[in-house]
Amino acid sequence: MELLEAIEWLKKGEPVAMPTETVYGLAASVFDESAIKKIFEIKGRPLDNPLIAHVANWEQVGLLTGDVSTDFQRLGEAFWPGPLTLVVKRRPEIPAIVSAGHPTIAIRMPKHPVALQMIEAVGPLVAPSANLSGRPSPTSLSDVLDDLEGRFKGGVDGGNCDIGIESTVLSLISDVPTILRPGAITKEMLEEVLGKRVIEAAEGGPVLSPGMKYRHYAPNANVKLLYIQSELKGPYLIPNAKTLYAELRDADRKGMAEIQIYCDEAVQKDAALMNRLLKAASK
DSSP, rough: OHHHHHHHHHHHOOEEEESSSSSSSEEEEEOOOOHHHHHHHHOOOOOOOEEEEOOOOOHHHHHHHHHHHHHHHHHHHHHHHHSEEEEEEEOOTTTTTGTTTOOOOOOOOOOOOHHHHHHHHHOOOOBBBBSSTSSOOOOOHHHHHHHTTTTSSOOOOOSSSSOOOOEEEEEEEEEEEEEEEESSSOOHHEEEHHOOOEOOOOOTTTOTTTTTOOOSSSSEOOOOOEEGGOOOSSOOOOOOOOTTTHHHHHHTTTOOSEEEEEEEEEHHHOHHHHHHHHHHHHH
């Protein structure tokens, strides 16, 4: 699908796949509740799983929230466009379905020229991963079509994603900034910009971000994480964030019943990667 065709479908209320630097998203206007409902139906996504709104510039931020604090500005200036999502209070005119009924909204500015052109043309877009809910996120258009072909109009091919895992999500709702989902922007990077402590969300808190509640990133094959190399019994992989989802999908294409993943010290120190692995291996 060409870019201009995708923009026209979005304006008509039809979701389309959009490349970003993290993963491919299934996009619709943040103000089009009917189109957003289609996203949930196409993906089989639970309605209590919030979406992220994507903007192309600071003016569009003002359409979504009036809650632009000094911390928000510092973080946006440091990391946007890029893989950081900020959770703040949403404007009441934003459909509640975007935030699973919470009075908040998750906002980020993606770093991909195609995504930015689509958002510039249509306005802020929600864009959860363009896959069947619970599956490994797509990092190419072919991954998207493996899951969703025939369920939606199509998408724009922006090549393979540069980062390969979803954005860091940071809540600015409370006094202490709180990481709801780890990503390429680390806790240490956030603390350096803010000049103060950042914490990680406790289990059982409000679900203000995708990736907090349900099983995610899981292939059909059983995922087994191993931390001692001598326990490996067959073919295994040592994952990296950029290729993890592609490798999980490749294992499914090969009909593998089990995927052994060796989590060496470097993998264990990567909070974002371990988060995805633990979710993929959960039952």
